[in-house]
Amino acid sequence: MEREHIVVVGAGQAAASLAMRLRNGGYSGPLTLVGDEPHPPYQRPPLSKLYLKREWTVDRLYLRPVEFWAGLGVALVTGRTVTAIDPAARTLQLDGGAMAWSKLALATGTRPRPLPPEFARLDGVFELRGLADADRLQGEIRPGRRLLVLGGGYVGLETAAVAVKAGLSVTVVERASRILERVACAETSDLIRALHAGHGVRVLEGRSVAQVEAQDGAVAAVTLDDGSHIAVDAVLVGIGVLPRDELARAAGIACDNGIVVDAHGRTGVPGVWAAGDCAAFPLAGISTRLESVQNAVDQAECAADDMLGRPRAYAPVPWFWSDQYDVKLQIVGLNRGYDAVVHRRSGHGYSLWYFRDGRMIAVDAINDARTYMAARKMLESGLALSHAEVSREGFDPVARMRQAGA
Incomplete structure (x- = not known):
């Protein structure tokens, strides 16, 4: 019988989340993360903020201390580049040798244009x-x-x-x-x-x-x-990024603005999954690729569950954030296809409410965490707010959320 060995190509947020979910979900076999940077998994969002300002050190960027991964039984292979994948033989080529796998997850992220x-x-x-x-x-x-x-x-x-x-x-x-x-x-x-x-x-x-x-x-x-x-x-x-899907393409795995996966994180090739910034998945019937911490964590955990034999569909309400000066911009939902925007101001800050066909689909909150959290809970609960309701004088998103029990 083939010896089980799960390999994750990539060592970022998605790869780390996938590995931790596998271990916490009961997988006890060999587990390897392969990354081309000489670091354990680390956070990228602070690079353009706290790290660039020298307020954070490298160690604080790490998602977990180096010792954590050894304690979890995860083999970290850093500073090595995967050059090819052979799905039929279930092997991959590294710069310096080959590695066999029984299940493979691609969490390769993106690269600058x-x-x-x-x-x-x-x-x-x-x-x-x-x-x-x-x-x-x-x-x-x-x-x-x-x-x-x-x-x-x-x-x-x-x-x-x-x-x-x-x-x-x-x-x-x-x-x-x-x-x-x-x-x-x-x-x-x-x-x-x-x-x-x-x-x-x-x-x-x-x-x-x-x-x-x-x-x-x-x-x-x-x-x-x-x-x-x-x-x-x-x-x-800073003109944008592209999904790192070259390995998948060369291995015959379908790619279209990212590695194509289903709602469970499976590619079209048996034994191969993908998650995070590199993966294009169906969301509300549209192929979607998200570049966010939320997606990296949640989609990776969904893929890990599927690898463990506990499939569930990934259908997120995405959220994002950006810190600039003393302003925090928080976004929930996807505004694609919006046809109207309502601008509201509160004692806390500003919020922009996006609508499509009269129904709220996303919110930008600027220094208004109260509104952001209310909008997030409403979207996650499926509450259908109308353009007329949000436009009404005195509209309070927190009160509305509580009224609906969201």
């Missing part, structure tokens, strides 16, 4: 996806430096906030018509833009880089498509 060619091979150009990226960027966070941030998404804006507070001159250039265009309504973009402008960040929207000037092999200035000239000391490129 390729650098624009004009920035390739220039010093002073950075990405921010892993610890090594953050370590390199930390050296640029010094008073008087000039930082250009390409991309007005969460990572770029969070980094801009850290940098300007540290005394840098910061410019954000967003190719789309507004920052956060892909993930938030115009009203949320307006609030976040005003927040940054109030701290001295220059935000340029609907603009792109037309030319890059270098000096001694390092970036020195850029010219935008409107002719604007910006002198820079460093550039952070």
Whole structure:
């Protein structure tokens, strides 16, 4: 009989959650996590915030101390790259040998989109996806430096906030018509833009880089498509990420904006599962790939349960957050397909309520944790709030949640 051995490719949040769920769920056989970074599983969201500000050390980023994994009976193989998977033979190739598996989970995460060619091979150009990226960027966070941030998404804006507070001159250039265009309504973009402008960040929207000037092999200035000239000391490129699905594709596993899985985390190849940022799963009938801690944890645990023979469908109410200056933006639900937004202000902060066909589908809460928690409980309970109800003067989301018993 084949000796059981579960291998997880990846060593991030999803991989860690999957391994812990397997052990806590009763799996006692060999369990191996393989990661290409020289670290145990660690948190990525603080990289653009607390770690970049040097308020957190590396050890505090770790999800668990190194000793924890040995105590759990998990073999951590770090600093090694998986180069190929053979589903038929149930083996994988590492840079330096082969490894057999009986069940395989892919938690490979994402990678930054390729650098624009004009920035390739220039010093002073950075990405921010892993610890090594953050370590390199930390050296640029010094008073008087000039930082250009390409991309007005969460990572770029969070980094801009850290940098300007540290005394840098910061410019954000967003190719789309507004920052956060892909993930938030115009009203949320307006609030976040005003927040940054109030701290001295220059935000340029609907603009792109037309030319890059270098000096001694390092970036020195850029010219935008409107002719604007910006002198820079460093550039952070935050133009989004792509799922790391190359291994799966090469192994014949179906991929479409991520590794395609069903509601249980199974790929189309027997014995292979996927979870986290790299996985595309069905949500409300639409193939969905989520980049969030919530998804990494919850989907990984669902896949682990299926591996243990306890299948259940994964149907999350997603949630996300972003910290910028003294503002916490908390998001619950998916706003895709929204056709109306209600803007509410309370004594706690602001909230933006998204609707599709008159029904609430998502909420952005800005410094309003009370509203966020109420909205989250209502969405999780399936409470159908109408546009008219939320628009009504005196609407109290907490009172409504309690009334419904959510």
